[in-house]
Amino acid sequence: MSITAEVGRKNTSADCFVRLEITKDGGIEVELRSKVESMYGEQIRNLAREMMEFFRVENARVYIDDGGAFPFGLKARLEYAIKKCLPEKKEEFLAEVIPQNLYPVARDRLRRSRLYVPGDQPRLIINAGLYKPDAVILDLEDSVAPAEKGAARFIVRNALREVDFLGAERMVRINQLPSGLADLPFIVPHRVHTILIPKCERPETAKEIEGKIRELSAQHGVENEIYLMPIIESALGVVNAYEIATAAPTVVALTIGLEDFTADIGAARTKEGRESFLAREEVVIAAKAAGIQPIDSVFSDLTDQEGLKESVLEAKSLGFEGKGCIHPRQIQIINDGFAPTQGEIERAQRIVLALEDAQRRGSGVVALGNKMIDPPVAKRAQRTLKLAILYGKITENWRATTGKIASNS
Amino acid sequence: MKGENNALGRWIPEEVNGKKVIPFQGVGKYIPQGQKAAPPIRSCAQYPKDGNKVVGNLRETLKKAGIRDGMTISTHHHFRDGDKVTNFLFDTIAEMGIKDIRWFPSASFPCHSPLIKHLESGVIHHIEGSMNGPLGEFCTYGKMKGQGILRSHGGRYRAIQDADLHIDIAVIAAPTADPFGNANALYGDSACGLLGFALADAIYADKVIIVTDNLTPFPCIPWQIHGNYVDWVVVMDEIGDPEKIISGTTRITKSPANLVAAELTARFIKEAGIMRDGFSFQAGAGGTSLAFVIYLKELMKEAKVKARFVRGGSTSYLVKLLEEGLTDYILDGQTFDLEGIRSMRENPHHVWTSPFTSYNYHGKGNFASMVDVVILGATEVDVNFNANVVTHSDGLLLHGIGGWQDCLFSKCAILAMPSFRSRIPVIVDKVTTLCGPGELIDVVVTERGIAINPRREDLIESVKGSSLPIRPIEEIKEEAERICGGPPSPPKVDRDKVVAAIQWVDGTVIDVVYKKEPRLLGWP
Numbered sequence: 001m002s003i004t005a006e007v008g009r010k011n012t013s014a015d016c017f018v019r020l021e022i023t024k025d026g027g028i029e030v031e032l033r034s035k036v037e038s039m040y041g042e043q044i045r046n047l048a049r050e051m052m053e054f055f056r057v058e059n060a061r062v063y064i065d066d067g068g069a070f071p072f073g074l075k076a077r078l079e080y081a082i083k084k085c086l087p088e089k090k091e092e093f094l095a096e097v098i099p100q101n102l103y104p105v106a107r108d109r110l111r112r113s114r115l116y117v118p119g120d121q122p123r124l125i126i127n128a129g130l131y132k133p134d135a136v137i138l139d140l141e142d143s144v145a146p147a148e149k150g151a152a153r154f155i156v157r158n159a160l161r162e163v164d165f166l167g168a169e170r171m172v173r174i175n176q177l178p179s180g181l182a183d184l185p186f187i188v189p190h191r192v193h194t195i196l197i198p199k200c201e202r203p204e205t206a207k208e209i210e211g212k213i214r215e216l217s218a219q220h221g222v223e224n225e226i227y228l229m230p231i232i233e234s235a236l237g238v239v240n241a242y243e244i245a246t247a248a249p250t251v252v253a254l255t256i257g258l259e260d261f262t263a264d265i266g267a268a269r270t271k272e273g274r275e276s277f278l279a280r281e282e283v284v285i286a287a288k289a290a291g292i293q294p295i296d297s298v299f300s301d302l303t304d305q306e307g308l309k310e311s312v313l314e315a316k317s318l319g320f321e322g323k324g325c326i327h328p329r330q331i332q333i334i335n336d337g338f339a340p341t342q343g344e345i346e347r348a349q350r351i352v353l354a355l356e357d358a359q360r361r362g363s364g365v366v367a368l369g370n371k372m373i374d375p376p377v378a379k380r381a382q383r384t385l386k387l388a389i390l391y392g393k394i395t396e397n398w399r400a401t402t403g404k405i406a407s408n409s
Numbered sequence: 410m411k412g413e414n415n416a417l418g419r420w421i422p423e424e425v426n427g428k429k430v431i432p433f434q435g436v437g438k439y440i441p442q443g444q445k446a447a448p449p450i451r452s453c454a455q456y457p458k459d460g461n462k463v464v465g466n467l468r469e470t471l472k473k474a475g476i477r478d479g480m481t482i483s484t485h486h487h488f489r490d491g492d493k494v495t496n497f498l499f500d501t502i503a504e505m506g507i508k509d510i511r512w513f514p515s516a517s518f519p520c521h522s523p524l525i526k527h528l529e530s531g532v533i534h535h536i537e538g539s540m541n542g543p544l545g546e547f548c549t550y551g552k553m554k555g556q557g558i559l560r561s562h563g564g565r566y567r568a569i570q571d572a573d574l575h576i577d578i579a580v581i582a583a584p585t586a587d588p589f590g591n592a593n594a595l596y597g598d599s600a601c602g603l604l605g606f607a608l609a610d611a612i613y614a615d616k617v618i619i620v621t622d623n624l625t626p627f628p629c630i631p632w633q634i635h636g637n638y639v640d641w642v643v644v645m646d647e648i649g650d651p652e653k654i655i656s657g658t659t660r661i662t663k664s665p666a667n668l669v670a671a672e673l674t675a676r677f678i679k680e681a682g683i684m685r686d687g688f689s690f691q692a693g694a695g696g697t698s699l700a701f702v703i704y705l706k707e708l709m710k711e712a713k714v715k716a717r718f719v720r721g722g723s724t725s726y727l728v729k730l731l732e733e734g735l736t737d738y739i740l741d742g743q744t745f746d747l748e749g750i751r752s753m754r755e756n757p758h759h760v761w762t763s764p765f766t767s768y769n770y771h772g773k774g775n776f777a778s779m780v781d782v783v784i785l786g787a788t789e790v791d792v793n794f795n796a797n798v799v800t801h802s803d804g805l806l807l808h809g810i811g812g813w814q815d816c817l818f819s820k821c822a823i824l825a826m827p828s829f830r831s832r833i834p835v836i837v838d839k840v841t842t843l844c845g846p847g848e849l850i851d852v853v854v855t856e857r858g859i860a861i862n863p864r865r866e867d868l869i870e871s872v873k874g875s876s877l878p879i880r881p882i883e884e885i886k887e888e889a890e891r892i893c894g895g896p897p898s899p900p901k902v903d904r905d906k907v908v909a910a911i912q913w914v915d916g917t918v919i920d921v922v923y924k925k926e927p928r929l930l931g932w933p
Contacts, residue, residue: 068833
């Protein structure tokens with residue numbers, strides 16, 4: 001009896017279906033029907049043969065129904081099919097990490113917009129960086145159907161190594177534990193920047209994941225620091241928010257998932273969000289207390305761009321520093337929304353200039369017009385300017401060009 | 410097979426369909442001399458004095474028109490994928506036992522795939538016009554009796570005028586007509602806006618038949634087609650499927666990558682200084698072009714800039730531009746939605762044009778070269794900016810030329826398209842079929858950056874210092890190839906079998922399409 005596996009999608013643009021049959025004899029037979037036969041047919045056949053050789057499969061029939069799958073996706077589908085048939089194969093068919101993906105990210109980098117992309121959709125993954133989100137989240141969790149979970153691990157692993165995300169922070173949302181732990185070997189050794197922990201309720205979860213990451217990092221010689229971003233999605237998670245935020249030194253941000261949270265407390269999710277106001281503010285407070293970034297939930301109505309704008313401004317007013325995106329068209333609005341406004345920047349510039357002027361004069365009391373500038377005001381102003389520089393709204397040497405602002409005030 | 414290389418280095422056979430062809434000589438190089446073609450002399454004495462030209466059915470009328478084997482019969486494509494006349498026409502011709510017809514449509518659509526049976530049986534000898542989808546595949550697989558000839562809209566008008574081809578019978582489907590043969594496309598269930606693509610057919614064909622499902626008493630006003638050209642009027646129950654002729658709303662692209670390209674295109678036009686008071690532009694009705702119009706409109710409003718005219722095909726988006734005072738005129742060749750038709754009926758500033766006014770090579774000038782900027786698509790473009798609009802990278806003929814070649818004469822021709830489609834790179838070393846010479850293509854805008862033709866130093870200069878992602882075309886090509894897994898292999902085709910010729914606007918042959926083996930997709 002032969003062993004057979006069927007994976008992937010038929011008749012799907014930029015993806016493929018693979019049927020692998022391990023046979024007793026007859027060598028390797030590759031049959032291909034491809035939308036890109038004339039352009040890449042030979043290459044695809046050669047790849048299939050090369051992979052069979054790599055995994056030391058000597059007799060098999062490989063059927064590939066190809067709608068123009070990208071190489072990283074095709075390899076993932078083939079490897080998954082092989083491992084479904086032959087679970088004892090432990091080696092991995094890995095491409096070199098492309099040089100464009102070797103960049104590190106800073107702990108406190110901007111995380112205004114993070115674009116969720118389903119981990120089983122190579123077609124969406126390939127362009128994810130193009131829309132300039134601060135981060136791309138390759139999702140293994142809720143956006144991936146149960147039947148595709150296995151394939152998604154291979155696709156995400158290959159994407160981390162081979163897809164150019166054009167400078168975005170590469171994040172992966174793993175599954176809920178325990179299966180989330182089994183996701184880690186597919187991402188930790190492959191240049192992931194940050195791992196999202198879904199439905200995080202206790203600090204122990206973050207600790208466990210951090211421990212496993214450290215173990216895998218040592219095992220695979222991973223040099224880059226891998227950050228964590230727990231997602232609070234339940235009442236218990238909210239109650240434990242600060243403990244979670246401080247569970248590990250690699251936790252860099254805390255975010256909230258409102259669909260699950262509202263379900264957990266038994267409330268309907270409304271546009272006004274009164275049911276989740278307290279929880280969101282708890283997350284902001286816990287994150288700030290822990291010195292990390294608070295990030296808001298996604299805005300799920302794709303057609304309501306005005307609503308998204310309002311939602312971003314509201315999130316900003318609550319203290320959040322970013323929001324998840326479920327579609328590229330949300331990115332620009334979110335990035336713009338979290339940027340300091342022109343008015344905020346100018347006011348901050350006046351404050352900082354007045355502060356520096358007072359320091360030069362050795363004056364202890366700083367005032368702008370008839371208002372005292374106390375330390376928190378100064379701190380906020382400095383933060384606003386730091387953001388304005390990061391967002392490209394002003395340059396590092398803004399003092400040279402903004403002399404007027406000070407004198408006008 | 411004898412032949413020679415044309416001015417762009419493409420091999421051209423000596424003959425197509427047994428007739429000598431002239432290889433492409435360079436843009437503006439080929440200037441034919443002599444007299445234009447003319448229809449036979451007719452006299453009003455031959456036609457009913459009461460003006461009633463309504464006759465029984467189509468079969469009877471074709472018989473009156475003297476239909477016989479080997480004739481050329483023309484139709485128009487204003488009904489797009491909702492045309493019901495052409496299939497009925499050829500079913501009728503088949504019933505009459507007529508063979509070897511040369512079908513000369515202004516374009517074909519997937520709804521015409523039932524004609525394959527008439528191509529197989531030899532009722533239709535070959536097609537001279539665009540071959541979309543299944544008809545294109547049929548032609549590529551070498552199954553058509555004759556060779557296909559593809560012309561642009563302007564090239565089609567030219568071909569009629571310089572007797573490259575003569576129409577024996579023109580069958581013109583008209584949404585509204587009177588018994589004299591006056592017709593328009595503004596009213597009736599199959600209203601499609603206008604009938605410009607049938608203008609040359611009406612003027613130059615030996616016999617002209619109007620087919621309508623909405624007969625009104627004389628006079629049919631306005632008369633977009635003059636009854637004075639018309640021999641007979643035939644009434645049918647249903648000439649079109651309104652839902653497929655016109656969409657209630659035209660859809661903007663959902664592809665985020667195409668939206669990026671559309672936005673970059675609009676920004677380029679602004680930064681390059683093309684978007685200024687009194688400028689003009691043309692963008693198609695593809696999803697990316699529509700998105701472009703929306704982005705450009707915002708930039709125009711911001712800069713308080715008004716266009717003198719925009720060229721159609723029109724959509725509700727162009728109509729809004731006109732109605733909000735952002736352009737003085739729409740010069741329109743066809744409309745794609747209900748708003749377009751409404752505007753055409755009501756607004757004298759929404760002007761009906763035809764390939765004669767817009768594109769005709771044998772006109773004393775035409776509008777195309779006066780347009781400041783045109784946004785087009787393509788299936789492939791090469792590193793020398795030569796582009797392909799008819800075949801895919803696998804060699805399959807799947808699209809017509811439309812007005813694409815004619816539009817390249819705009820002061821700035823932009824191709825806006827993704828750098829790859831599924832896994833297929835769009836920028837290549839050498840296009841599969843060369844339809845437009847690189848010297849006329851100025852800018853290629855993709856989601857991964859903008860490439861300016863090095864010949865256009867003025868454009869390069871105009872966007873210096875802007876924040877636009879201007880990149881060498883080779884660099885964008887390499888990036889797309891990295892994604893797709895290297896440069897694609899050229900299609901495997903049979904170089905001994907030419908299945909179709911691509912004419913340049915002047916009637917010379919710019920490239921040919923070769924036979925290839927049928928493709929296998931999916932599992933049986």
